[in-house]
Amino acid sequence: MATVTTAIKAEARDLNFFYSNGARALKGISMPLYENKITALIGPSGCGKSTFLRCFNRMHDLYPGNKYQGQIVMHPDNTNVLDAGVDPIEVRMRISMVFQKPNPFPKSIYENVAYGLRVRGENNKRIMDDKVEEALKGAALWSEVKDRLHDLAFNLSGGQQQRLCIARALATDPEIMLFDEPTSALDPIATANIEELMVELRSKLTILVVTHNMQQAARVSDYTAYMYLGELIEYDDTDKIFTNPGRKETEDYITGKFG
Amino acid sequence: MQAPVQLTISPRLAKNIRRNVKERMIELILMLAALVAVATTFAIVGVLLYESLSFFKTVSVVEFFTDTQWTPLFEEAHYGIMPLVSGTLTTSAIALAVAVPIGTIAAIFLSEFASHKTRETIKPILELLVGVPTVVFGYFALFFVTPLLQSIYPELPSFNMLGAGIVMGIMIIPYIASMSEDAMRAVPMSMREGSYAMGATRFQTAIKVVTPAAVSGIVAAYILAISRAVGETMVVAIAAGQQPNLTFNPLESAATITAYIVQVAMGDLPHGSIGYQSIFAAGLVLMAMTLSFNIIGHWVRKKYRESY
Structure with a gap:
C-alpha cells in the first residue's frame, strides 16, 4: 500500500501535551496522517492515544489548564491547528469526531444529523433534507430509519446510535474524521458494520482511529502507530507492524506478551 | 436406592x-x-x-364559583372565591414572569459558562436568598419596590399586586436557578463534547443540547416554583392588599387566597361560624390548585424523562 505515494493530510511535529495537573501525557510525537488512508493508534490503556487523537480537533481546549506544545500541521492550509491564532471552532468544522460511547443529542434522528448544519447557520429545508439523507446513507443507516426520521434518537439500538453519530459527523463534509474507540461499546455485529463503514469512508476522507482491539487495527487500517507511556514507539504500514515489527516492544504488545 | x-x-x-x-x-x-x-x-x-x-x-358550590364578590365577614355576605383566585393567579403569574427567565438564564450561566470558582462563590449566595424570612421580602416589596414603581407610575396604589409579584419572583429565583443548574450539570460531559466536536459554540451547546437534555429537571424546578408562588403568604398579605378584588390587573390592589386565610385566622372568629368555615373552603381550593400543578409537573416530567 505504501508503494503508492499519497499526500499528507496532517502531521504531528514534536507534539507534547500537558494536562492541567502538569502531567506530561504526550512526549515529542511526530507522525503523518496520509490522505484517504486509515491510521490506527494502538497501545495499552493510559498510553496517551486518546489524548493524541483529541489534540487534532482541540478538544482539550474545553478544560482549563491544558497545554499543547509542538505542532499539528493541517494541509493544504499548511497551518498549525494548535496555534493560538487558530479558532478551535473552525478546526472542528473540518475535523469531526466520533466518540467511544454513542452520544446522540436529545433530539430526533433528523435533528441529530442536521445539528452541524444548523450550527453553521444553514436553514434551507431542501438543502438540509438532502444533506441528512446523504449523510445517513453514507453511514449505512438510511434504510433503517428513513420512515422514522422524527423519532427520538435514543430509541435506536447502540450500533444504530453510533452510526447516527457517524452520520452526524459526516453531514458537514469533514476532511478528517477522528474515531475514539468507536466500537468498544458495541456487539460484534455492530462492530463489523462500523468497520466496514470506516473502510468505505476512506475514499472520501482521512481517518484516525484509536482502538483497543488489535484485530480491528489489522483489519481496517493502512498505517498503525504503537504508543506507550505517551511516546510513539513505532509507526509503519499496518502489514509491516503486524507481521514484522521493527521494535521489540511493539512485537511484545502485538503478540500479547505485554499489555 | x-x-x-x-x-x-x-x-x-x-x-x-x-x-x-x-x-x-x-x-x-x-x-x-x-x-x-x-x-x-x-x-x-x-x-x-x-x-x-x-x-x-x-353556600352552594355554584355560588362559590360564580359569585364575583368575597365578603364572608360582612353583613351582606357573598361567597364567591373567584376574586381570591384571580389575586392568587395574578401575583403568581407576575412572580413566574420574573423568576422563570432570570432563574433559567442564571442556571445556564452557572452550569455552562461560569468557572468552577465563580460557581462555587455564587451558588451559596444564591441559596442564601432562600433563607431570608418571607416577612422581610414582604416589607421589601411594600417599602422599597412599590415606591420605586410609584416613581415610574405615580397612580400605583401602595398595596398592589405588581410589587408583591415582582418580589415574590425574586424570592423564588434561587429555587429555579439552583434546581435547573443541578439538572444541567447532571447532563453527561460526553454530550457536550459531542456538540463542541461538531463546531458548536458554548452558547449553542448550552441552548441546543444541554437545556433540552435537562428539560425534565428544569420543568420540575418550574413546578416547584409555581407551588411556592401560589402558596406564598407573607409577601402578598403585606404588599398586595387585603381587599378581595376580581381583577387580573397587576396595578390594582387585591387579596390572594393565602392573604385571606391569614387575615381571618388571626382574628377571633367563633368556632363553627360561616366565616371560620370559609377559610377551610379557601384552603381546599388552594390545595387543589397546588395539587393540580404538581400532577401536571409529574406528567410533564414523565413525558420528557431524560435518558442518556
Whole structure:
C-alpha cells in the first residue's frame, strides 16, 4: 500500500501535551496522517492515544489548564491547528469526531444529523433534507430509519446510535474524521458494520482511529502507530507492524506478551 | 436406592427468634416514622374536607364559583372565591414572569459558562436568598419596590399586586436557578463534547443540547416554583392588599387566597361560624390548585424523562 505515494493530510511535529495537573501525557510525537488512508493508534490503556487523537480537533481546549506544545500541521492550509491564532471552532468544522460511547443529542434522528448544519447557520429545508439523507446513507443507516426520521434518537439500538453519530459527523463534509474507540461499546455485529463503514469512508476522507482491539487495527487500517507511556514507539504500514515489527516492544504488545 | 432418612433441623441452623423479632421491631419503627408524614397529609385533607362540607351546606358550590364578590365577614355576605383566585393567579403569574427567565438564564450561566470558582462563590449566595424570612421580602416589596414603581407610575396604589409579584419572583429565583443548574450539570460531559466536536459554540451547546437534555429537571424546578408562588403568604398579605378584588390587573390592589386565610385566622372568629368555615373552603381550593400543578409537573416530567 505504501508503494503508492499519497499526500499528507496532517502531521504531528514534536507534539507534547500537558494536562492541567502538569502531567506530561504526550512526549515529542511526530507522525503523518496520509490522505484517504486509515491510521490506527494502538497501545495499552493510559498510553496517551486518546489524548493524541483529541489534540487534532482541540478538544482539550474545553478544560482549563491544558497545554499543547509542538505542532499539528493541517494541509493544504499548511497551518498549525494548535496555534493560538487558530479558532478551535473552525478546526472542528473540518475535523469531526466520533466518540467511544454513542452520544446522540436529545433530539430526533433528523435533528441529530442536521445539528452541524444548523450550527453553521444553514436553514434551507431542501438543502438540509438532502444533506441528512446523504449523510445517513453514507453511514449505512438510511434504510433503517428513513420512515422514522422524527423519532427520538435514543430509541435506536447502540450500533444504530453510533452510526447516527457517524452520520452526524459526516453531514458537514469533514476532511478528517477522528474515531475514539468507536466500537468498544458495541456487539460484534455492530462492530463489523462500523468497520466496514470506516473502510468505505476512506475514499472520501482521512481517518484516525484509536482502538483497543488489535484485530480491528489489522483489519481496517493502512498505517498503525504503537504508543506507550505517551511516546510513539513505532509507526509503519499496518502489514509491516503486524507481521514484522521493527521494535521489540511493539512485537511484545502485538503478540500479547505485554499489555 | 436407600430408604429416605428422616431429616431434623440442626440447632445451628434453626431460626434465630431473637434476631427476627429485633429486625421486625426496627422495621416497624422505621415504618411509623414514614407514616407520620403521610398521616399528616391525610389528616389535613380530612379536616379541610370536613369543615368545607359544613361550609357548602350553607353556600352552594355554584355560588362559590360564580359569585364575583368575597365578603364572608360582612353583613351582606357573598361567597364567591373567584376574586381570591384571580389575586392568587395574578401575583403568581407576575412572580413566574420574573423568576422563570432570570432563574433559567442564571442556571445556564452557572452550569455552562461560569468557572468552577465563580460557581462555587455564587451558588451559596444564591441559596442564601432562600433563607431570608418571607416577612422581610414582604416589607421589601411594600417599602422599597412599590415606591420605586410609584416613581415610574405615580397612580400605583401602595398595596398592589405588581410589587408583591415582582418580589415574590425574586424570592423564588434561587429555587429555579439552583434546581435547573443541578439538572444541567447532571447532563453527561460526553454530550457536550459531542456538540463542541461538531463546531458548536458554548452558547449553542448550552441552548441546543444541554437545556433540552435537562428539560425534565428544569420543568420540575418550574413546578416547584409555581407551588411556592401560589402558596406564598407573607409577601402578598403585606404588599398586595387585603381587599378581595376580581381583577387580573397587576396595578390594582387585591387579596390572594393565602392573604385571606391569614387575615381571618388571626382574628377571633367563633368556632363553627360561616366565616371560620370559609377559610377551610379557601384552603381546599388552594390545595387543589397546588395539587393540580404538581400532577401536571409529574406528567410533564414523565413525558420528557431524560435518558442518556
